[in-house]
Amino acid sequence: MLEKVIFLGTGAGMPTRERNVASLAVILNDSGDFWLFDCGEGTQHRVASVGLKLSRLKAVFITHLHGDHLFGLPGLLATRGLQGVERKIDLFGPIGLENYLDSCFDYSGTYIPYSYQIHQIEKEKFYTKRLLWKNGSDSVYCASLNHHVDCFGYSIFEENIKRNILTDKLLRLGIKPGPIYRKIKEKKQITLEDGRILKTYGFVKESKNIKKICYCSDTLFSENAIKLSKNADLLIHEATFSSNEKTEAEKSFHSTIEDAIKVARRAKVKRLVLTHISPRYHKSEENYHKWNIFKEEATRQYPGIILAEDFLEIKI
Numbered sequence: 001m002l003e004k005v006i007f008l009g010t011g012a013g014m015p016t017r018e019r020n021v022a023s024l025a026v027i028l029n030d031s032g033d034f035w036l037f038d039c040g041e042g043t044q045h046r047v048a049s050v051g052l053k054l055s056r057l058k059a060v061f062i063t064h065l066h067g068d069h070l071f072g073l074p075g076l077l078a079t080r081g082l083q084g085v086e087r088k089i090d091l092f093g094p095i096g097l098e099n100y101l102d103s104c105f106d107y108s109g110t111y112i113p114y115s116y117q118i119h120q121i122e123k124e125k126f127y128t129k130r131l132l133w134k135n136g137s138d139s140v141y142c143a144s145l146n147h148h149v150d151c152f153g154y155s156i157f158e159e160n161i162k163r164n165i166l167t168d169k170l171l172r173l174g175i176k177p178g179p180i181y182r183k184i185k186e187k188k189q190i191t192l193e194d195g196r197i198l199k200t201y202g203f204v205k206e207s208k209n210i211k212k213i214c215y216c217s218d219t220l221f222s223e224n225a226i227k228l229s230k231n232a233d234l235l236i237h238e239a240t241f242s243s244n245e246k247t248e249a250e251k252s253f254h255s256t257i258e259d260a261i262k263v264a265r266r267a268k269v270k271r272l273v274l275t276h277i278s279p280r281y282h283k284s285e286e287n288y289h290k291w292n293i294f295k296e297e298a299t300r301q302y303p304g305i306i307l308a309e310d311f312l313e314i315k316i
């Protein structure tokens with residue numbers, strides 16, 4: 001069951017005292033298994049700081065090959081090896097990811113002792129939203145975004161079927177609560193202690209539990225971001241700039257607050273988080289004024305909006 005997300009880096013371009021570069025951890029279950037989305041420089045420090053274990057890292061999804069989303073990956077994978085982790089890992093990202101990692105490991109003489117599978121994503125196949133990977137009850141969808149290099153948005157869709165016992169009906173048959181209830185929940189047919197055969201259909205009610213998270217960074221306003229995040233519980237969208245710096249946003253293929261809100265409204269998401277915030281808005285003294293403008297615009301335009309901060313955790 002998708003548990004929560006932890007923001008490991010929420011700044012754009014370069015790290016500052018306040019925000020590290022892009023990375024997001026998605027915690028998959030209460031054993032601490034997790035995936036990473038983007039892996040900017042220094043991500044492994046953040047992983048350690050929040051108490052996540054690299055042995056529990058099962059997959060990494062890179063949106064694009066810009067350094068603020070990627071430079072932390074070779075080091076993190078090397079550390080995972082030094083820690084003696086043997087579990088296989090899946091790595092997803094644009095074409096070029098494999099060459100980049102091979103070169104880093106070759107030139108630095110790094111040996112990775114566990115197996116890793118690189119799944120390179122071809123833009124041509126993801127012009128529109130499509131299934132990228134299925135892992136247990138989680139499906140990851142992917143679509144091309146609008147940046148000045150190949151860049152992909154991801155959404156995780158999780159569907160769990162919950163089976164609830166209809167206690168009243170069982171009691172009417174004289175079947176009292178006990179270990180037998182578990183069997184009824186799990187099996188199609190059981191034999192009761194008195195020898196009666198019980199077909200469990202009709203005594204169990206199934207309900208679907210659906211969760212959906214979407215991560216879009218970096219991009220101009222994109223229709224694909226809407227498709228990916230349709231009805232999501234949580235949309236994490238980049239907003240590098242406030243809307244009065246739209247020209248700069250367009251020049252650098254980034255979103256403004258307004259762009260991110262437009263996606264959230266049209267996709268009817270339940271919660272919107274803004275991340276990948278330009279260092280010009282980081283709260284150091286000289287920028288405090290600009291941060292206030294950024295924050296004021298976001299909260300005025302979209303009540304309930306969440307402005308990501310490093311180490312922020314959100315339950316799903």
Ligand SMILES: [Zn+2]
Pocket residue numbers: 012013022066068069218276
């Ligand atoms: Zn970036």
Ligand SMILES: [Zn+2]
Pocket residue numbers: 064066147218
């Ligand atoms: Zn970028």
